Amino acid sequence: MPDRLDVAVLGATGSVGQRFVQLLADHPWFRLAELVGSERSAGKRYSDVCDWRISARPPESVLNLPVKHYEEPLQSPIVFSALPGGVAGPIEEALARDGKKVFTNARDHRMDPDVPLLIPEVNPDHARAIEVQRQQRGWREGFIVANPNCSTIHLVLALKPLHDAFGITHGIVTTLQAASGAGYPGVPSLDLIDNVIPFIGGEEEKIERETRKLLGQWDGAKFIDAEVTLSAHCNRVPVRDGHLETVSVKFARHATPSDVAEVLASFRAQPQELGLPTAPKQPVVVLDLPDRPQPVLDRDIEGGMASVVGRIRPCSVLDVRFVVLGHNTIRGAAGASVLNAELFYRQGLL
Structure with a gap:
């Protein structure tokens, strides 16, 4: 070296x-x-x-x-x-x-x-x-x-293998974002304790725009956005670290919750193949417990560099829904x- x-x-x-x-x-x-x-x-x-x-x-x-x-x-x-x-x-x-x-x-x-x-x-x-x-x-x-953006990173880490496997056409994401995402000292304690703030300036637009660029293509001269329609709702919650996101997606090709879990759990890419020092061994970690992931329990999985997915189940409006958790100042920043x-x-x- x-x-x-x-x-x-x-x-x-x-x-x-x-x-x-x-x-x-x-x-x-x-x-x-x-x-x-x-x-x-x-x-x-x-x-x-x-x-x-x-x-x-x-x-x-x-x-x-x-x-x-x-x-x-x-x-x-x-x-x-x-x-x-x-x-x-x-x-x-x-x-x-x-x-x-x-x-x-x-x-x-x-x-x-x-x-x-x-x-x-x-x-x-x-x-x-x-x-x-x-x-x-x-x-x-x-x-x-x-x-x-910190929320976009963890969302797209989960969406990428699903988009490659089944083609995502539409999605809805609601974020529950940690206080540390606002920096230090961030949101005043009397605004956030015993409260949820249902607005983070510019955050929803960032998630929607950035996701299309990330899932899109570079043709050698310009970026071509992915044709994915995403609707985002962003909230600040009284959690120190760890953004939680609830996600529902519509696929172009049929996929069951079991299919989704298998694709996410087996996902590996260049950082893992190259053995990059900061790369998580598993970029997406799937938990099958009914009440996980939770920020205080799961945000430090893979040193805070993975997206943690759980509660994968059918969605009665779109196709499949699940929960994503990620450490917002480590992998998210x-x-x-x-x-x-x-x-x-x-x-x-x-």
């Missing part, structure tokens, strides 16, 4: 940034070399400015790393972005223009017509879009690759970007 590649994390002190730090601290292929934060944090040690919230303390290897400001030059060739939407766009473009390989969790570039919106088990061939991206934008070496970079590494694109 060659020397590890240096990487930087943008927004390193935030909730998703902390997950990046946790996942990259001992990575076999990448060396966490640079941390980037706001003016409040710049010039200080990471341990002094990061209000670490995801475990007892940050990894030892990053405690004394200095935090850089966004305007300081970066030496690392690979950049992971945990910047908030609306802020990320121009910063990521400037870095790509400067030759950096940017893997972003932000929403800003997900639906750009030349940016791969990538889930390695779902659409690894979309990575080829970076060639067109570079040509159109005049970038010699840099590029931007986005991972989807930082882990998704890290896995995208691992795929690019193995494909020789870094």
